Amino acid sequence: MIDIIEKMKTEMLRRKYSIRTITAYCDVVIKFLKKTRIEDVRRIKKSDIKDYLNSLHEKSGSTINVHLNALKFMMEEILHKNCYVHIKYSKVPLKETDWLTKEETLSLFDAIENEKHKLMIMFLYSSGMRVSELVNLKVCDIDFNKNSGIIRHGKGNKDRIFIIAQKIKRDLMEFIRNNKTNNLTGNAYLFKGRNGHISQRMIQVILNNAAEKAKITKNVHPHVLRHSFAKHLEFNGSSPFTIQALLGHSDLRTTMRYLHTSVPVIGVKSPIDSL
Structure with a gap:
């Protein structure tokens, strides 16, 4: 074995x-x-x-x-042996992904009193990162001059660019500057924990407490913020291709699973009406 x-x-x-x-x-x-x-x-x-x-x-x-x-x-x-097993791939049923409205998202932020915790959650939402990507982010991965950063070895071992929102840029810069005495420079993890970087579990605990305080009844977990990021970009007019790039999906069909329930269909005119 x-x-x-x-x-x-x-x-x-x-x-x-x-x-x-x-x-x-x-x-x-x-x-x-x-x-x-x-x-x-x-x-x-x-x-x-x-x-x-x-x-x-x-x-x-x-x-x-x-x-x-x-x-x-x-x-x-x-083993270099053929493996044509006559069993169909089990289909995962498509269902509408959970997401927060803009009002719920703001309420979630307002419910977090700890400034570091609030910064982490706002950064997670505003960038569309996966929670595993956030906790592994390092100071050297951020480029404030370009208002962006790079996620290294993300899902599928792929690198990709993420955006830094203007709304959190100053707070993020101050957080790094104020923590330089704690060796928060260069190759250090941006959000430190007891044994290296902060844990994914801690992010979930922060969200659970904030959702309860904000009286949000939905199941709020880190990936819900990623879904909300995609939904809100779509509502603001971003194309599926732009959202695909920001989420780091190799296949547009994966991105459309985040968006398909809000793609406007009613009211669209058939091309025959313009002939």
């Missing part, structure tokens, strides 16, 4: 897979081998994989897809 896991890690690192994906794929293979009690991976059959996937019928569609992709990677890329 150890040998196949190490080979998978090496190959995925070579292909620059994200650490999250590497961990998920290796965990799947470990669970598969334990459940099937297969000691020699060369003896794995397609029927073993199909039976294993069928045993996951109570799991969500996205979870089953991760297991399927991980096992296909092991079979095809590491």
Whole structure:
């Protein structure tokens, strides 16, 4: 088991897979081998994989897809065996993504008394970053002259540009300047925690407390702010292509899942009316 896991890690690192994906794929293979009690991976059959996937019928569609992709990677890329498993990818049902209105967003900010905490939440919303990207952001990643910054090794191990809103620029500059005595320079994490950077869990706690104080009944989590960022950009007239670039999506269809419920359709004139 150890040998196949190490080979998978090496190959995925070579292909620059994200650490999250590497961990998920290796965990799947470990669970598969334990459940099937297969000691020699060369003896794995397609029927073993199909039976294993069928045993996951109570799991969500996205979870089953991760297991399927991980096992296909092991079979095809590491063991160099065909893996045409006759099982359809489980479709994840499309549903409207949760988001906050502009009024709810302002109420959320106003409910946060701690200035550092408020800055973190406003920065998260105003940039459209993922929470993992925010907590890993470093001082050297920010360019105030260009009102932008760079996210390094984001989802899919991709770099991308994010914007710095004028509304928080001065507060952000003062925060960095006032904390230089705490070595908040250069390669240091922008928002420090006890063991390096602040934890994602702490961001969630801040949001939970703020949402409760602001009497927001929606399930407010970090990704809701990212959805709200996209929605509000659309309401302000930004094109889906611009929003796609800011969110860092490689596929426009992913971005449209954030926007499709607000794309105006009623009232649009057919082109035949202009002929």
